[in-house]
Amino acid sequence: MRKFHMKKLNSEPYYKPEPWTITEEAFKVETNHHNETIFALGNGYMGVRGTLEEDYSGPEGTSTPGIYINGVYGSEQILYDEEPPQQPQKTQTILNLGDWTMINLHLDGEKFDILQGEVDDYQRVLNMKEGRLERSLSWTSPSGKKVRIETTRLLSFTDQHLGVIKYSVIALNFSGTIKISSGIEGNVKNYYHIRGKKAVKVIDRNISRDNGYIIQKVDSTDITVGISIKNQLETPSDAVEINNFIKEEKVYQEFNFDVTEDQEIVLCKYASFYTSLDGKEKELKGKTLTAVKDAAQKGYRQILAEQQEYLANYWDDVDVQIEGDLALQQAFRYNALNLLQSTGIDGRTNAAAKGLTGEFYEGHYFWDTETYILPFFLYNKPEVARSLLIYRYNNLDKARKNAERVRVDGALFPWRTINGEEASSYYMGSTIQFHIDADIAYSIKQYLSVTKDDDFLYDFGAEILFETARMWASRGSYIELLDNKFCINEVCGPDEYKPGVNNNCYTNYMAKLNLEFAVETYKKMEREAADKLKQLIEKISLAEEEIKSWQKAADNMYLPFSEELAVHPQDDSFLKKDPLDIDSIPDQELPLVANWHPLAIWRYQIIKQADVIMLMLLLGEQFSIEQKKANYDYYEPKTTHDSSLSPSMYSIIASEIGYREDAYNYFIQTARLDLDDYNENAYKGVHLACMGSAWMVLVQGFAGMRNYQGQLHFKPYLPEKWDSYQFKIKFKDSRLRVKVSTEDVYYQLLSGEELSIIHNKKEITVDGDGIREKLRKID
Numbered sequence: 001m002r003k004f005h006m007k008k009l010n011s012e013p014y015y016k017p018e019p020w021t022i023t024e025e026a027f028k029v030e031t032n033h034h035n036e037t038i039f040a041l042g043n044g045y046m047g048v049r050g051t052l053e054e055d056y057s058g059p060e061g062t063s064t065p066g067i068y069i070n071g072v073y074g075s076e077q078i079l080y081d082e083e084p085p086q087q088p089q090k091t092q093t094i095l096n097l098g099d100w101t102m103i104n105l106h107l108d109g110e111k112f113d114i115l116q117g118e119v120d121d122y123q124r125v126l127n128m129k130e131g132r133l134e135r136s137l138s139w140t141s142p143s144g145k146k147v148r149i150e151t152t153r154l155l156s157f158t159d160q161h162l163g164v165i166k167y168s169v170i171a172l173n174f175s176g177t178i179k180i181s182s183g184i185e186g187n188v189k190n191y192y193h194i195r196g197k198k199a200v201k202v203i204d205r206n207i208s209r210d211n212g213y214i215i216q217k218v219d220s221t222d223i224t225v226g227i228s229i230k231n232q233l234e235t236p237s238d239a240v241e242i243n244n245f246i247k248e249e250k251v252y253q254e255f256n257f258d259v260t261e262d263q264e265i266v267l268c269k270y271a272s273f274y275t276s277l278d279g280k281e282k283e284l285k286g287k288t289l290t291a292v293k294d295a296a297q298k299g300y301r302q303i304l305a306e307q308q309e310y311l312a313n314y315w316d317d318v319d320v321q322i323e324g325d326l327a328l329q330q331a332f333r334y335n336a337l338n339l340l341q342s343t344g345i346d347g348r349t350n351a352a353a354k355g356l357t358g359e360f361y362e363g364h365y366f367w368d369t370e371t372y373i374l375p376f377f378l379y380n381k382p383e384v385a386r387s388l389l390i391y392r393y394n395n396l397d398k399a400r401k402n403a404e405r406v407r408v409d410g411a412l413f414p415w416r417t418i419n420g421e422e423a424s425s426y427y428m429g430s431t432i433q434f435h436i437d438a439d440i441a442y443s444i445k446q447y448l449s450v451t452k453d454d455d456f457l458y459d460f461g462a463e464i465l466f467e468t469a470r471m472w473a474s475r476g477s478y479i480e481l482l483d484n485k486f487c488i489n490e491v492c493g494p495d496e497y498k499p500g501v502n503n504n505c506y507t508n509y510m511a512k513l514n515l516e517f518a519v520e521t522y523k524k525m526e527r528e529a530a531d532k533l534k535q536l537i538e539k540i541s542l543a544e545e546e547i548k549s550w551q552k553a554a555d556n557m558y559l560p561f562s563e564e565l566a567v568h569p570q571d572d573s574f575l576k577k578d579p580l581d582i583d584s585i586p587d588q589e590l591p592l593v594a595n596w597h598p599l600a601i602w603r604y605q606i607i608k609q610a611d612v613i614m615l616m617l618l619l620g621e622q623f624s625i626e627q628k629k630a631n632y633d634y635y636e637p638k639t640t641h642d643s644s645l646s647p648s649m650y651s652i653i654a655s656e657i658g659y660r661e662d663a664y665n666y667f668i669q670t671a672r673l674d675l676d677d678y679n680e681n682a683y684k685g686v687h688l689a690c691m692g693s694a695w696m697v698l699v700q701g702f703a704g705m706r707n708y709q710g711q712l713h714f715k716p717y718l719p720e721k722w723d724s725y726q727f728k729i730k731f732k733d734s735r736l737r738v739k740v741s742t743e744d745v746y747y748q749l750l751s752g753e754e755l756s757i758i759h760n761k762k763e764i765t766v767d768g769d770g771i772r773e774k775l776r777k778i779d
């Protein structure tokens with residue numbers, strides 16, 4: 001049997017397989033850090049890690065609280081030892097903001113601490129179906145007082161500025177005094193990247209009987225954040241003593257009251273967040289205070305109901321069902337929830353590599369968005385795909401400046417960013433990946449073919465396409481010794497282990513697509529939107545000659561192919577690099593990116609992540625099955641999959657070429673990566689691109705879906721271990737359901753116009769009655 005390289009999988013899933021929930025059955029210090037990520041909540045605007053409401057007394061390094069707002073970042077001078085010119089000068093780092101979740105409980109003076117006394121019946125449950133986190137436990141204090149504690153936490157999707165916690169306590173075996181304190185802690189820090197400095201400070205704060213707030217300022221970026229809370233306490237008696245405190249950067253309220261055995265008290269805490277990126281700084285206090293008042297008036301139950309309704313609609317759009325493997329079913333829902341939780345939809349923010357679940361990668365947005373996250377939204381919630389592309393449009397001016405920096409024309413999008421500027425100080429792993437421009441152009445093309453949203457193309461897309469085409473036209477050259485072909489030298493493809501190469505195959509093919517699509521768009525606008533084209537030509541001073549030069553570059557693009565090996569060389573030098581058997585690398589030295597000097601890596605034929613193989617997916621119609629097979633056979637044994645963006649691509653192509661066992665094994669590594677913590681780093685935040693790619697594996701790998709020139713193709717099969725799977729797709733004006741079972745596949749139109757699709761190379765029409773077709777045999 002062919003050998004393939006993947007990290008060891010855990011035999012047992014960390015969380016028991018359940019369809020709609022993720023359950024933690026015991027609180028343990030050892031798993032706390034991981035669970036803080038797994039139980040993180042988000043709503044695209046903000047995120048909160050799954051830290052406890054109460055103070056945590058565990059050992060240092062086992063907890064990193066995190067409250068993030070998408071797009072709120074701090075910045076500091078990058079320190080270069082030997083500074084090459086034109087380097088980015090400033091970092092951008094997502095910041096940990098005021099902790100509004102803090103609630104502490106005292107029973108007759110004894111403070112509830114989950115690591116003291118005795119905890120029974122503990123459960124923490126992420127309710128994915130309805131979008132909330134619930135925790136319940138019984139706690140017996142060291143002196144023997146027992147309470148039942150139940151908490152619910154949610155970040156609202158219908159009002160992205162709102163968070164709510166319901167905290168309920170029942171005295172089980174005593175009558176006495178309870179004290180609950182609830183507030184906002186503004187003295188917070190980042191755990192990575194900020195070099196220990198305090199990046200945000202509280203510039204205003206107050207608390208009264210009715211509410212409390214803090215205003216935090218990020219000096220380095222001048223962003224201001226307002227956080228308000230309102231505590232609403234329901235106790236059986238009115239005799240509650242309330243004390244308000246302001247201590248340094250913290251504001252909080254203490255509620256003291258007497259309880260008798262079996263009495264329940266409930267605290268509902270409403271929190272609101274706005275920043276100076278949303279509106280005027282001086283209005284933050286007023287806005288957030290009004291918001292918590294309104295939320296309290298609306299009430300917890302209503303907010304919960306709205307959340308349920310929002311999620312019900314979401315699942316109706318995106319849910320994937322797998323019969324025969326509950327652990328994978330669970331993972332799909334977990335991934336889909338995280339994609340929603342982390343993705344900014346305002347055109348001003350985007351989806352960070354770690355979502356809103358951790359500080360790692362500094363909260364940066366990468367090409368991950370277009371290539372791994374956007375496809376999921378495109379076929380399920382195309383309006384989200386649109387806003388992700390609008391984010392790029394809104395940062396086009398900064399991309400133009402970035403292009404100037406490296407002396408190319410047009411626009412070059414940053415490899416790592418929050419605010420639209422390049423934030424990476426390591427250009428060999430970032431700016432050199434020029435392909436990001438083509439990845440964005442490719443996504444625009446995909447978006448158009450799925451939505452027919454020509455207005456988007458004319459108003460936003462075209463400008464991106466023209467500016468990125470300009471970039472390629474100036475970036476490449478006609479090289480005499482290579483038949484005067486248009487070559488793109490000194491780049492890095494997706495495989496970050498090969499920077500500084502000439503003619504990366506992925507890059508050249510994708511750049512060609514970018515150039516061609518820019519020309520096509522220009523011609524389409526000449527025909528259909530002449531006025532808008534005219535305006536755009538004036539705006540960006542576009543000359544007719546440029547369009548010709550794009551076409552010429554595309555027509556003459558150097559597209560590498562080795563007749564001798566019958567493979568597509570990853571770049572001009574790859575086939576001649578030093579061979580290395582990756583099985584000879586000791587496990588503890590992987591991932592190489594974390595252990596070997598770059599110079600020790602670059603010389604070898606070793607690949608970090610799918611590169612040519614990814615091209616085989618994105619531009620699949622340009623390559624034959626034989627070529628895909630040859631490329632897979634050649635590159636797969638050389639790939640370490642040191643990036644979580646890799647196994648999924650191999651899985652999809654393995655499916656296409658009939659290597660079903662590989663396809664499945666690469667897939668499992670993708671689907672439950674964070675839940676089962678295969679890479680032992682989920683505590684730093686989820687792997688959002690990998691989550692998006694699990695959906696790609698199911699739909700593009702197992703069901704074989706491709707969108708070639710606006711025509712949907714399917715070649716479905718059922719992985720041996722499953723009984724069936726099904727998903728929905730939005731395409732043009734239609735909504736399609738695809739169910740793959742042991743015997744056949746059933747395509748059904750759920751709404752919209754009848755759709756003609758290609759099933760196993762045969763054209764069929766799908767209508768409301770549905771149509772059954774035979775499954776694909778191995779080619």
Ligand code: BGC
Pocket residue numbers: 353361366367368494496608609642643644645689
């Ligand atoms: C991968 C990149 C990816 C980044 C963020 C790196 O390890 O090589 O392709 O963009 O992680 O996910």
